[in-house]
Amino acid sequence: MKIGILTYHRAFNYGAFLQSVALCLRLNQEIDMEAEIIDFDMKRAKLSYKPENWPLKRKLYHHRRYLFKRNLYQYFAQGMEKIKEIRSEKYLCSDSIEKFCEMVKGKYDVIIAGSDEIWRVNNIRGFPNPYFLFGELGCRKFAYAVSARVEFDILDKENHEKLALALNDFEFISVRDRLTYEIVQRAGISSENMMLSCDPSLLYDFNIKKVDVRMLVEDKRLNPMKKTAVIMCGQEERKTIGRIRKDLEKDYNLITVFEYHKGMVCADKLDPFRWMQLLKSVDFVISSYFHGICFSITNNTPFLALGTRLKKSKIEGLLVGTTLENHYISIEKCNVTDWLKLVEKLKDENNFDNFVDDNNKGFTVFLKKLRQDV
Numbered sequence: 001m002k003i004g005i006l007t008y009h010r011a012f013n014y015g016a017f018l019q020s021v022a023l024c025l026r027l028n029q030e031i032d033m034e035a036e037i038i039d040f041d042m043k044r045a046k047l048s049y050k051p052e053n054w055p056l057k058r059k060l061y062h063h064r065r066y067l068f069k070r071n072l073y074q075y076f077a078q079g080m081e082k083i084k085e086i087r088s089e090k091y092l093c094s095d096s097i098e099k100f101c102e103m104v105k106g107k108y109d110v111i112i113a114g115s116d117e118i119w120r121v122n123n124i125r126g127f128p129n130p131y132f133l134f135g136e137l138g139c140r141k142f143a144y145a146v147s148a149r150v151e152f153d154i155l156d157k158e159n160h161e162k163l164a165l166a167l168n169d170f171e172f173i174s175v176r177d178r179l180t181y182e183i184v185q186r187a188g189i190s191s192e193n194m195m196l197s198c199d200p201s202l203l204y205d206f207n208i209k210k211v212d213v214r215m216l217v218e219d220k221r222l223n224p225m226k227k228t229a230v231i232m233c234g235q236e237e238r239k240t241i242g243r244i245r246k247d248l249e250k251d252y253n254l255i256t257v258f259e260y261h262k263g264m265v266c267a268d269k270l271d272p273f274r275w276m277q278l279l280k281s282v283d284f285v286i287s288s289y290f291h292g293i294c295f296s297i298t299n300n301t302p303f304l305a306l307g308t309r310l311k312k313s314k315i316e317g318l319l320v321g322t323t324l325e326n327h328y329i330s331i332e333k334c335n336v337t338d339w340l341k342l343v344e345k346l347k348d349e350n351n352f353d354n355f356v357d358d359n360n361k362g363f364t365v366f367l368k369k370l371r372q373d374v
Contacts, residue, residue: 015291023200115145198359
């Protein structure tokens with residue numbers, strides 16, 4: 001069975017890249033499946049991600065952030081080179097649904113849309129777009145662990161009808177979170193043709209080896225006598241990050257990834273695979289990013305997940321109501337007076353294998369759906 005995976009693998013985002021690789025490699029463990037990532041990107045997205053396209057005023061005012069992002073962007077490209085064998089031979093960068101159809105039509109037995117927020121209808125890619133697999137593609141259509149994040153009701157009547165037609169053309173839809181499940185159901189998809197599934201990052205063991213952090217981040221400020229923590233949080237959390245830094249910096253080396261934060265060691269020269277190795281090698285992770293949490297879990301690294309106004313639902317949906325609920329805290333509701341005490345309380349909890357196994361059970365159901373009528 002030849003499978004093409006359509007997702008945001010070229011988004012300037014460690015997690016988006018690695019979740020696509022994880023899904024592809026996991027499918028290729030099945031003897032009757034041959035999967036590859038469809039090497040497609042949209043021009044609108046590509047232009048928006050590139051730091052060089054920042055307005056001059058923004059570059060000057062946020063100079064350190066700009067340099068940090070520019071370095072990341074360059075090293076992120078190196079990750080793309082490492083997955084040549086599982087990318088489609090042809091690369092297409094276009095906003096045209098018609099050109100995408102020409103690229104894939106008749107090439108695959110199945111196209112899987114997903115994972116990530118590929119069905120978010122108010123993002124930079126606009127709507128309609130190819131991630132909804134519009135039109136006749138000469139194959140079966142599936143979705144795996146997709147997320148919408150926002151209600152489809154923001155679309156006007158005409159586009160809402162287009163969306164409903166596209167979704168009903170899918171043979172089976174797996175979504176990543178309860179909110180998306182309810183949104184897709186309201187668009188007319190029956191529960192018989194849907195399921196909740198775990199993110200692909202929890203499906204595949206990359207078998208990452210733990211190394212000395214100084215091999216990954218060359219910075220003289222790293223004190224070998226201290227423990228080390230990765231901080232993966234956005235600019236919107238900078239006030240909370242300031243408090244965390246104040247409480248932890250005496251006992252921990254603090255490394256910031258993906259965003260620049262003042263006073264921390266910058267890990268801005270890592271491709272996605274080395275970033276994942278960093279998460280494996282440190283003593284603790286604090287993240288408000290969904291995939292930062294996912295890859296901490298798969299690598300059995302103690303972590304604290306921060307739910308924020310922008311990112312709360314994804315992380316909350318992953319952890320709340322599970323055995324790992326105590327690793328989650330909502331910034332809006334929390335009143336942490338001593339972040340070091342909280343981190344020390346969690347730092348020895350580092351066996352998450354049962355959580356991963358429980359989340360993987362649904363993938364067996366998805367595989368059965370793929371094999372139906374073959």
